[in-house]
Amino acid sequence: MNSSQLPPSAxxxxxxxxxxxxxxxxxxxxxxxxxxxxxxxxxxxNVEKRGITTGFSFLDDVAxxxxxxxxxxxxxxxxxxxxxxxxxxxxxxLVSVIGIFFASxxxxxxxxxxxxxxxxxxxxxxxxxxTFRNIPILLQILFWYNVVLAAxxxxxxxxxxxxxxxxNNRGLLLPEPIFESGSSAILIALILAVTGVCFLARWSKxxxxxxxxxxxxIKVSIAIIVLAPVVxxxxxxxxxxxxxxxxxxxxxxxxxTIIPELLALVFALSIYTATYIAEAVRAGIEAVPNGQxxxxxxxxLKDHIILTKVVLPQALRxxxxxxxxxxxxxxxxxxxxxxxxxxEIVTLFSGTTLNQVGQAIEIILMTMAVYLxxxxxxxxxxxxxxxxxxxxxx
Amino acid sequence: MKLTKIALMLGxxxxxxxxxxASTLDQVVxxxxxxxxxxxxxPGFSATDSKGVWKGIDxxxxxxxxxxxxxxxxxxxxxxxxxxxxxxxxxxGEIDLLARSSTWTATRDTSxxxxxxxxxxxxxxxxxxxxxxxxxxxxxxxxxxxCIQAGTTTELNLTDYFKANKMAYKAVTYDTSGQTIxxxxxxxxxxxxxxxxxxxxxxxxxxxxxxxxxxxxxxSKEPLGPVxxxxxxxxxxxxxxxxxxxxEAEELGVSSANVDAQLKSQNPGIKRLLGxxxxxxxxxxxxxxxxxxxxxxxxxxxxxFDRNVGKGSPLNIERGLNNLWNQGGxxxxxxxR
Numbered sequence: 001m002n003s004s005q006l007p008p009s010a011x012x013x014x015x016x017x018x019x020x021x022x023x024x025x026x027x028x029x030x031x032x033x034x035x036x037x038x039x040x041x042x043x044x045x046n047v048e049k050r051g052i053t054t055g056f057s058f059l060d061d062v063a064x065x066x067x068x069x070x071x072x073x074x075x076x077x078x079x080x081x082x083x084x085x086x087x088x089x090x091x092x093x094l095v096s097v098i099g100i101f102f103a104s105x106x107x108x109x110x111x112x113x114x115x116x117x118x119x120x121x122x123x124x125x126x127x128x129x130x131t132f133r134n135i136p137i138l139l140q141i142l143f144w145y146n147v148v149l150a151a152x153x154x155x156x157x158x159x160x161x162x163x164x165x166x167x168n169n170r171g172l173l174l175p176e177p178i179f180e181s182g183s184s185a186i187l188i189a190l191i192l193a194v195t196g197v198c199f200l201a202r203w204s205k206x207x208x209x210x211x212x213x214x215x216x217x218i219k220v221s222i223a224i225i226v227l228a229p230v231v232x233x234x235x236x237x238x239x240x241x242x243x244x245x246x247x248x249x250x251x252x253x254x255x256x257t258i259i260p261e262l263l264a265l266v267f268a269l270s271i272y273t274a275t276y277i278a279e280a281v282r283a284g285i286e287a288v289p290n291g292q293x294x295x296x297x298x299x300x301l302k303d304h305i306i307l308t309k310v311v312l313p314q315a316l317r318x319x320x321x322x323x324x325x326x327x328x329x330x331x332x333x334x335x336x337x338x339x340x341x342x343x344e345i346v347t348l349f350s351g352t353t354l355n356q357v358g359q360a361i362e363i364i365l366m367t368m369a370v371y372l373x374x375x376x377x378x379x380x381x382x383x384x385x386x387x388x389x390x391x392x393x394x
Numbered sequence: 395m396k397l398t399k400i401a402l403m404l405g406x407x408x409x410x411x412x413x414x415x416a417s418t419l420d421q422v423v424x425x426x427x428x429x430x431x432x433x434x435x436x437p438g439f440s441a442t443d444s445k446g447v448w449k450g451i452d453x454x455x456x457x458x459x460x461x462x463x464x465x466x467x468x469x470x471x472x473x474x475x476x477x478x479x480x481x482x483x484x485x486x487g488e489i490d491l492l493a494r495s496s497t498w499t500a501t502r503d504t505s506x507x508x509x510x511x512x513x514x515x516x517x518x519x520x521x522x523x524x525x526x527x528x529x530x531x532x533x534x535x536x537x538x539x540x541c542i543q544a545g546t547t548t549e550l551n552l553t554d555y556f557k558a559n560k561m562a563y564k565a566v567t568y569d570t571s572g573q574t575i576x577x578x579x580x581x582x583x584x585x586x587x588x589x590x591x592x593x594x595x596x597x598x599x600x601x602x603x604x605x606x607x608x609x610x611x612x613x614s615k616e617p618l619g620p621v622x623x624x625x626x627x628x629x630x631x632x633x634x635x636x637x638x639x640x641x642e643a644e645e646l647g648v649s650s651a652n653v654d655a656q657l658k659s660q661n662p663g664i665k666r667l668l669g670x671x672x673x674x675x676x677x678x679x680x681x682x683x684x685x686x687x688x689x690x691x692x693x694x695x696x697x698x699f700d701r702n703v704g705k706g707s708p709l710n711i712e713r714g715l716n717n718l719w720n721q722g723g724x725x726x727x728x729x730x731r
Binding site: 053066067076261339357 | 477478480481482485501502505506507527536537538539540544545546549550552553554556557563564565566567568569573577580581582584623624625
């Protein structure tokens with residue numbers, strides 16, 4: 001605002017619109033702070049009067065219950081509520097990351113398919129989007145869970161593949177890799193290979209910019225990333241072995257188990273979120289002016305090159321912001337897992353733990369903080385990507 | 395979903411200053427209705443029948459308190475709660491009384507700001523397995539997967555039992571007892587573990603009740619009882635003595651059928667119970683016919699047991715520990731005098 005355009009004020013400070021704005025904002029802020037303080041102090045007063053224990057010391061107490069999926073070492077009889085918190089947090093993170101990955105891939109494919117000139121593909125994509133977008137996510141989670149459980153046999157009648165991979169209603173059982181001494185060399189080889197590929201990519205781009213020559217980057221990169229660790233694996237004397245799941249008693253022992261709750265949840269979340277991502281992708285592609293495609297076509301570029309080199313890079317600028325929203329939604333929707341017993345943070349921490357300990361305020365606050373942190377981190381990361389993708393003034 | 399519900403309760407708790415100051419009795423009388431927290435469906439304890447009417451031994455207890463306080467057992471608003479919501483609902487004042495097969499433990503009694511008013515059912519934790527597994531003892535369950543309800547003492551007992559017997563297990567934890575039995579039906583787990591009384595109810599819910607067996611082992615003590623907020627001694631007394639009145643009535647042979655005739659009884663114990671002598675009702679802050687109302691309109695403990703879980707019900711559970719003290723059980727009323 002330009003104060004010089006206003007008539008000169010008669011009596012100074014209070015009539016100055018800028019000062020007024022500041023004063024009102026300070027008053028509003030004070031009011032909000034006061035309200036927050038009033039509610040908080042009221043709450044703690046009431047809690048104290050009722051004789052409810054407060055504080056975070058419960059985190060050091062032994063939890064003493066079993067959890068069906070733990071990514072860290074967890075002992076039913078020895079681990080604390082803090083461990084339970086971490087287990088729940090990691091399980092939420094796991095389902096979110098896998099869900100986001102599959103939702104993105106599926107969403108991109110369906111979104112492109114929606115615009116395909118092939119009638120069948122575009123109609124099928126449309127049907128997919130309209131079906132799954134319009135059914136509540138909770139119903140879909142329950143549906144997939146029931147389908148997964150109903151379709152799979154009991155452990156004794158498992159589907160098996162080469163006697164090392166088993167599928168039954170206790171989950172998908174895979175051989176678990178056992179890393180022995182010397183296996184770190186393979187990891188180092190893998191890291192070196194990836195670093196090498198990064199440099200190679202830079203070099204090939206530079207060469208392409210200068211001379212226009214194409215380098216078979218993808219094929220060479222895959223070869224390097226696969227071959228280097230494999231060669232080192234054999235040189236260092238095969239230090240990775242596998243532990244196979246085997247039927248013992250009425251369940252399988254050993255190996256890695258992917259529980260059906262995780263399968264159902266990933267299924268439901270990716271399929272549901274993919275519909276929204278597909279629509280964002282379609283919107284993004286349609287936002288690219290037709291002239292761009294026609295120009296590329298007139299240069300004789302093939303369809304897939306037009307898509308990847310001309311259309312998508314421009315479309316991404318439109319696509320990314322709504323997709324950020326969908327990623328956030330997916331993370332928050334993962335809390336619906338409580339309906340099927342997947343042990344994520346809401347089920348484990350503000351469910352079981354809350355009931356065993358009874359300290360609702362602390363536990364709910366911690367759970368909310370987890371989701372807030374996840375959401376803010378995702379927003380920041382994708383905002384950064386968005387800024388990188390934005391049109392740069394040259 | 396659940397999170398917002400709990401958050402909302404907390405929000406309400408923070409909004410209302412000095413909730414504790416108004417006595418629960420006054421509030422209930424003023425509202426004219428008792429808010430009673432029950433389960434989302436445990437047959438025999440609190441579940442709706444085919445007509446949507448709440449039935450069960452815990453439901454009868456809610457009605458007894460309503461009869462004693464308001465003179466009418468129908469003046470109860472049933473609020474179904476999952477295991478993990480129940481204590482928060484009571485703490486926040488959403489309910490006046492929790493009668494939801496809750497196990498009396500030291501932690502719950504001392505750190506949640508709640509008080510257990512007594513025990514209305516002595517239970518223990520057992521196991522339900524498929525017959526086709528060919529198991530006859532819990533000791534053979536090494537490596538089994540269990541379906542459990544979240545936020546229960548069951549979860550903790552299971553760990554203790556398997557640790558003590560050096561066995562391994564996996565737990566799949568569900569929110570409600572309905573989901574738990576559903577998981578078991580679909581084969582997600584080998585066994586369900588819960589309070590033995592609930593297992594009989596769950597067995598009835600199976601498609602083929604005879605395809606499952608309840609194992610003989612009882613691995614824990616589960617004294618189930620009504621819970622009230624800490625710090626309101628008058629309300630605590632009312633709830634506690636409502637329970638004693640139902641026991642005392644059974645012991646004295648007073649039932650809903652003969653209570654009117656018993657009003658003329660010269661037995662001093664019955665006279666004190668029914669308020670024709672003594673001041674038990676007045677001292678509780680209730681009318682003198684408080685116990686008469688309970689017995690006439692709901693019944694004595696034996697009647698409640700029989701029609702909900704005992705021989706008059708599909709569950710057909712033995713009285714066992716829940717028999718009166720002079721008939722080999724643990725049910726014992728403090729003298730009303």
